[in-house]
Amino acid sequence: MKKVLIPTKLESVAAETLKAKGYSVVQDAKTPLADLAKANPDTEVMIVRSEKVGPDVLDAFPMLKLVVRAGAGYDTIDTKYARKKNVDVMNTPGANANAVAEEVVAMMLAVSRHLVPGDVTTRKGEWEKNKLMGSELTGKTLGVLGMGYIGKLLVKRLEGFEMKVLAYDPVLSADLAEKLGVELSTVENIFEKSDYISLHMPQTPETKGMVNKRLLSLMKPGATLVNCARAGIVNEEDIRQIKKEKKIFFCNDVYPKDEAGPKPIADIADIMLPHLGASTVEANTTAAIRAAEQTIAYFEKGISTYVVNKGVPDGLNEKYQELAFMLAKIARSYLGRNVAPHQIETSFYGGLGKFSKWLLPPIVAGISSEFDIYQDASDAEAFLKGRGILFSDRDVDEGKNYGDSMTIDLYEGSGTLRKVSVRGTIAENNLMLSRINKFDKMYLDPVGNTLFVEYADKPGVLGAIASILGRKNINIIDVRAPQSSDGSRAIAVFKTNALVPDETVAEIASEVGADHAFAFIY
Numbered sequence: 001m002k003k004v005l006i007p008t009k010l011e012s013v014a015a016e017t018l019k020a021k022g023y024s025v026v027q028d029a030k031t032p033l034a035d036l037a038k039a040n041p042d043t044e045v046m047i048v049r050s051e052k053v054g055p056d057v058l059d060a061f062p063m064l065k066l067v068v069r070a071g072a073g074y075d076t077i078d079t080k081y082a083r084k085k086n087v088d089v090m091n092t093p094g095a096n097a098n099a100v101a102e103e104v105v106a107m108m109l110a111v112s113r114h115l116v117p118g119d120v121t122t123r124k125g126e127w128e129k130n131k132l133m134g135s136e137l138t139g140k141t142l143g144v145l146g147m148g149y150i151g152k153l154l155v156k157r158l159e160g161f162e163m164k165v166l167a168y169d170p171v172l173s174a175d176l177a178e179k180l181g182v183e184l185s186t187v188e189n190i191f192e193k194s195d196y197i198s199l200h201m202p203q204t205p206e207t208k209g210m211v212n213k214r215l216l217s218l219m220k221p222g223a224t225l226v227n228c229a230r231a232g233i234v235n236e237e238d239i240r241q242i243k244k245e246k247k248i249f250f251c252n253d254v255y256p257k258d259e260a261g262p263k264p265i266a267d268i269a270d271i272m273l274p275h276l277g278a279s280t281v282e283a284n285t286t287a288a289i290r291a292a293e294q295t296i297a298y299f300e301k302g303i304s305t306y307v308v309n310k311g312v313p314d315g316l317n318e319k320y321q322e323l324a325f326m327l328a329k330i331a332r333s334y335l336g337r338n339v340a341p342h343q344i345e346t347s348f349y350g351g352l353g354k355f356s357k358w359l360l361p362p363i364v365a366g367i368s369s370e371f372d373i374y375q376d377a378s379d380a381e382a383f384l385k386g387r388g389i390l391f392s393d394r395d396v397d398e399g400k401n402y403g404d405s406m407t408i409d410l411y412e413g414s415g416t417l418r419k420v421s422v423r424g425t426i427a428e429n430n431l432m433l434s435r436i437n438k439f440d441k442m443y444l445d446p447v448g449n450t451l452f453v454e455y456a457d458k459p460g461v462l463g464a465i466a467s468i469l470g471r472k473n474i475n476i477i478d479v480r481a482p483q484s485s486d487g488s489r490a491i492a493v494f495k496t497n498a499l500v501p502d503e504t505v506a507e508i509a510s511e512v513g514a515d516h517a518f519a520f521i522y
Helices: 013-020 033-039 055-060 079-084 097-112 115-123 149-157 174-180 187-193 236-245 281-301 319-335 350-367 377-386 461-471 502-512
Strands: 003-006 024-027 043-048 066-069 088-091 141-145 164-168 196-199 224-227 249-252 343-348 390-393 405-411 419-427 430-436 449-456 476-480 489-496 516-521
Touching (some): 003 013, 013 281, 033 055, 043 281, 055 079, 066 281, 079 088, 097 149, 097 196, 097 249, 097 281, 141 149, 149 164, 164 187, 319 350, 319 419, 319 516, 350 377, 350 390, 350 405, 377 390, 449 461, 461 476, 461 489, 461 502
Parallel strands (some): 003 024, 003 043, 043 066, 066 088, 141 196, 196 224, 224 249, 343 390
Antiparallel strands (some): 343 405, 405 419, 449 489
């Protein structure tokens, strides 16, 4: 009989489902985890909500095999340390999506019709009707950043308001955007044109602080920003400054820490809630049922679909997963950060073919920071399908003698509208980029800061680029400049001591007439 510990407030249906299958269940949301660990050292499964599960917790349960997060986000769980302890970590993606989407709608309506100040002042016996003139959602423009489970449901829930929807999602295909009834847009255009902006993206190094003064200053006077994603995405001090300059509204449900106490945004938030996004009976019940069912399927059928920290199979050097991630990231950068790939094609040579399903997740993670590299092939395929991206793994010709290498092709549109193809391998245990499109034999270790500039081959280009970098006090560490197979084009690759800023990349591209130019860090 396996013991399951539920140290959180979770609908009883989880415990009931597990008990019906013969599991021993302890549910206790009041006792500290350290005390629960001493009382239940034989725990094999732990189901949590927002509790922190770090090395101290994982070490306290010597028989632990599985941690299930009853919800989508799992940043409160140390997945890497869990992997070291041979503990699998699962989540239940989508279980809370509708609850969060409905909360956003509620916030939009509340702030538009001044429901909170209207309630407060009327209870005081005041009659502030003339001061509380509101606005309607119908016919307005909604901007959605992130079209995952929640973003899609938000759009669906607001269909009755006949809003124009602008969407930004770096991997949402144009075909699927059309089916969803949204218009793909840039982040800048969304902030400039939208009456309501809702954030639905994970906090990553790329998204941390992305909603800053530059974007906020583009907002219309009277526009509303809703953050039910992660606190770190928004620069709160910049909101404070912009609110002084123009009247914008800010609704918030997320904080650096979920705990009581003063909140630094109290002076700038028009509506602030205690992280209630997933706090509905329905969402809690759905997450509880799924957590229990996934636990049962994991032990009784070996189904590990939602494990987010999978290791590598015997015989596969994990460096090749890192290579797949790196190549996909370079290909995505070449295609353009704001360009969603329509199709991905892969070729795995040598002994890598049998590990293709293990190499797909890092490829998907390379094109989207929203996807976790530790998830499995079925998760990756579901993610691509959810964004309308086609995927195919080609048969390979081993007669080319490429050894253990891989090729990743990204297509911007249907057919061959625009394509980038990259190939790489592992050499002396180092990641190696060997080809981009027709530029072969690059043999570049891309770790660090790298600048790529593609142009029609002509004299003086390398000197011009080096001159601009010098003026910007950016030191050049290494240079490669292979020609295309027909000799008409070249690609300059500079390894630098610092990441080349976007404005400098644009200056270089203009100076040398580049077709493609991008800075890459790995």
